[in-house]
Amino acid sequence: MFITEGRERGIDRRGASVFERGDTIVWNDQHDVAFEVMDRLRKLMIIVPIDRIYNAWPDLVSADGLHFSRDHGFGALLAGYFEILSQQVNTLSDAHTSLAVEAGLDLLLRAIRSKGDDCSSDRGSVLFEGIIRHLEDNLRDPDIGSNGVAAAFGISTRYLQLLFAQNGTTLSDWVRQRRLDRCRMDLETRKSAESITDIALRWGFNDPSHFSRLFRRRYGTAPRAYSELYSF
Secondary structure, three states: OEEEEOEEEEEEOOEEEEEEOOOEEEOOOOOOOEEEEOOOOEEEOOOOOHHHHHHHOOOOOOOOOEEEOOOOHHHHHHHHHHHHHHHHHHHOOHHHHHHHHHHHHHHHHHHHHHHHHHHHHHHHHHHHHHHHHHHHHOOOOOOOOHHHHHHHHOOOHHHHHHHHHHOOOOHHHHHHHHHHHHHHHHHHOOOOOOOHHHHHHHOOOOOHHHHHHHHHHHHOOOHHHHHHOOOO
16 A cells, blocks of 8 residues: 555554555555544555465565555655556556556565565564464364464465474474373373373374374373373
């Protein structure tokens, strides 16, 4: 969105921001963002399929929007380009409009990349911590997987995979190990009326035989034998 006249307030989970003439704003419409018109308003809108952004740079789009002020850096370059485009768009043929929009998007993507590079490490670390908390809270869900987690955080599955790779694992491996850890702790305090299968199902293992093989591979003993070590 490029503001050609007036002012608008954007409100998301982080609070409110005011957008003025010459500002460029990027956001993911899968997330809750409200807009309030403050003055007589005109703006140029370009709608881009999210898959195209992910394919360009899998780690590009976060859950939060980006605001490029007209006053400095890439924001000034974007303001110059989109100002001219907004003035000329109605006089261009469809083919020339497409070319002009493509050039603008290329500039915009590079601006986003430039801003993202400044804080990508910290942002990735904070995001990964949030994903880990989400997984911890949903370990009992047998259907938890990359697609659902990526959608919950507004990122691509490719970027999700990259975050886990940077931490030396995969999402599925991390979930499997944490579930096994939870099962191990429950086996240590298992009551006689509770079966091994009950514990496996509680932590998302739908196949008791598969669970037993995984447990033996990780801890060197079968679940029942492990539990008996802690029985009195």
